[in-house]
Amino acid sequence: MDREVLMLQLRQAFGGTPAERRAVARAATDLVDSGQFADDRGDELTPELVVENLADCREGxxxxxxxxxxxxxxxxxxxxxxxxxxRWDEEDAPNA
Incomplete structure (x- = not known):
């Protein structure tokens, strides 16, 4: 999982603060490292797959x-x- 690519794709697709995007990227990396997603779904978790699945959520x-x-x-x-x-550190400006 390339955190930088995921954070960029999250920003482009959904906005959010830099701190929030880092927190999601960290959680995604933890998920990859656990091997659970690959075991359950048989797929490698990629930034593209994350964004594709998050897009299924109506808003947020x-x-x-x-x-x-x-x-x-x-x-x-x-x-x-x-x-x-x-949680994530909200000290980052929302439009930074």
Missing amino acids: SPAERWNWWMGALEAAFGGYERFVVT
Whole structure:
């Protein structure tokens, strides 16, 4: 998982603050490192796949969309609750 590519794609697709995008990218990297997504879905988690799945959520910031997706994976497979983004440093300006 290339965090920089994911953060760029999140910004382009959904906006959000830099801190929020970093938190989602960190959670995505943790998910990849766990091997759980690959085991459950048989797919490699890529920035493109993350953005594609987050786009299925009707609205929301990157973290809100990520958490929505983790909730769907939790319901389908279990064990995804630990990848939910619960906080990020809000010192970054929203349009930075």
